[in-house]
Amino acid sequence: MDVKADFTTGIFVTEQNSILNVNGAKLTTGVATLNGSTNILVTNEEAGELNVANKSENKGTMEVKGILSFKGNAVVSNTGTINLYYTAQLTGVTGQVATLNNSNVINYYYAKSGDKKNVNITNVEDG
Numbered sequence: 001m002d003v004k005a006d007f008t009t010g011i012f013v014t015e016q017n018s019i020l021n022v023n024g025a026k027l028t029t030g031v032a033t034l035n036g037s038t039n040i041l042v043t044n045e046e047a048g049e050l051n052v053a054n055k056s057e058n059k060g061t062m063e064v065k066g067i068l069s070f071k072g073n074a075v076v077s078n079t080g081t082i083n084l085y086y087t088a089q090l091t092g093v094t095g096q097v098a099t100l101n102n103s104n105v106i107n108y109y110y111a112k113s114g115d116k117k118n119v120n121i122t123n124v125e126d127g
Contacts (some may be wrong), residue, residue, distance in 0.1 A: 049067040
């Protein structure tokens with residue numbers, strides 16, 4: 001599925017072999033369970049943004065070149081792999097720190113951990 005324009009959706013689940021491409025647009029979700037590959041891309045210099053809510057979970061592989069954001073005080077789980085490239089950002093809401101419960105590797109590929117704002121990550125292992 002290619003997301004090329006901003007939209008808000010409710011609860012959704014992606015299939016294990018699915019590919020979700022967020023291309024320079026903002027996808028705001030309710031609870032999301034991401035089983036396949038999620039690509040948050042930068043297209044025409046505009047960062048794609050996936051904004052996830054409480055109790056969402058990444059079980060697949062997430063390739064972040066844009067922005068992975070979290071709603072206020074969200075608690076999100078990662079049992080898959082998150083790869084942060086270049087100017088990737090992890091962003092929460094000011095004054096409402098989100099928590100990413102991580103049980104797998106978060107790889108930083110030229111991305112700075114300083115590009116993380118208002119998000120606490122548990123059990124960080126940098127590759």
